[in-house]
Amino acid sequence: MNLTAHEQGLVLELTRALSSSLDLTEVLARAQGILTRLLPCDYAALCVSRPERPGHYEWMGLGAPGILFTHYPELATVGAARATNPLSSKELKRNLLSLRCREMGLPLEHVLAVLLDLSEDWHGGFTLYREHALPFSEREQALLEDLTPYLANTVRNCRLFGHEAMRGDLLDALFRQQGAECVVVEPPEHEKLRTPGATELLRRWYPDELKADDSRLPQALREHLTRLQALGAKRPPGMDTWTRSGAKHDLKVTFVELPEQRGHQPWGLVLQECSRAIPLPEPWRQKLSRRELDVVQGVLCNWTNELIAEDLGLTLNTVKTHLRNIFPKLGIENRMDLLYQAAWRQKPG
Numbered sequence: 001m002n003l004t005a006h007e008q009g010l011v012l013e014l015t016r017a018l019s020s021s022l023d024l025t026e027v028l029a030r031a032q033g034i035l036t037r038l039l040p041c042d043y044a045a046l047c048v049s050r051p052e053r054p055g056h057y058e059w060m061g062l063g064a065p066g067i068l069f070t071h072y073p074e075l076a077t078v079g080a081a082r083a084t085n086p087l088s089s090k091e092l093k094r095n096l097l098s099l100r101c102r103e104m105g106l107p108l109e110h111v112l113a114v115l116l117d118l119s120e121d122w123h124g125g126f127t128l129y130r131e132h133a134l135p136f137s138e139r140e141q142a143l144l145e146d147l148t149p150y151l152a153n154t155v156r157n158c159r160l161f162g163h164e165a166m167r168g169d170l171l172d173a174l175f176r177q178q179g180a181e182c183v184v185v186e187p188p189e190h191e192k193l194r195t196p197g198a199t200e201l202l203r204r205w206y207p208d209e210l211k212a213d214d215s216r217l218p219q220a221l222r223e224h225l226t227r228l229q230a231l232g233a234k235r236p237p238g239m240d241t242w243t244r245s246g247a248k249h250d251l252k253v254t255f256v257e258l259p260e261q262r263g264h265q266p267w268g269l270v271l272q273e274c275s276r277a278i279p280l281p282e283p284w285r286q287k288l289s290r291r292e293l294d295v296v297q298g299v300l301c302n303w304t305n306e307l308i309a310e311d312l313g314l315t316l317n318t319v320k321t322h323l324r325n326i327f328p329k330l331g332i333e334n335r336m337d338l339l340y341q342a343a344w345r346q347k348p349g
Helices: 005-018 024-038 066-070 072-084 089-094 096-103 138-166 170-175 198-205 219-234 290-300 305-312 316-330 335-344
Strands: 043-049 057-062 110-117 123-130 181-186 190-194 241-245 249-257 267-275
Touching: 005 024, 005 138, 024 043, 024 057, 024 138, 043 138, 110 138, 123 138, 138 249, 181 198, 198 267, 219 241, 219 249, 219 267, 290 305, 290 316, 290 335, 305 316, 316 335
Parallel strands: none
Antiparallel strands: 043 057, 043 123, 110 123, 181 190, 181 267, 241 249, 249 267
């Protein structure tokens, strides 16, 4: 949508506030005044799901009274109805849930809400509330939808790294990611820090490119970072994670936009070497020898017999012999059946 010069200035101010910290409470406090100037409302609220407790949400209010969160399960239907199918003034007065709001001192007239798509496992919502008769316009709805990627990106980064960052230095929090290495850069080329193991990890994955100069990021990572910058907060979900496949493992790189520092926008690249293997079912460990388990693990990594033989220091015929012995011990027929049975045994329940 086309913004006025005043709106453009407020959007820029808001996006800076949203990227100013990894403490979500602090970010919302900085953004509240700007947001209400851009989208006038009496108060707003953010909710984020808690995957470990299905159906439960963590609530944060921007000026919202506590009673709204206490009674939200009862009032959620009102928010959904008002966000999608606004009621007329007469209908509103007859609406039982609206009357309940008024009884609690929440004379809500209009609600505007958007869903925040945060990741595969969790999600959130952001809602604006008005207690006066002026409805939200289509333009205001379009503006909030345009801001949604910025909001989602902020919540995602705060949830991923906020708790660690609050306990110490942000970079230290990134560097303490278990089983990962990290590089911090200021695009396009200035590198600020990297963990000691990051160089060796990148050498393994880009031996030819980094042979002459291993102090730079590989070109593929630099190009992906450039694309992320160009798209800004409107980058599609999942683009912040980049994967390169190898024979035995994958290299997973998570790109994290860090809070602005002295006018510069640093990025953290979290590097993880991941196995593609299907987990070995525990009951199989009791039925197979140590060497047979090694061969099965290779199959579960989707390795060829040749690669398994190379990795274990065996001949190709020895690997084939082990497999012929393994199949009847596990009560399966062939290699594909082994993969299927291992994957099926990982299903819960």
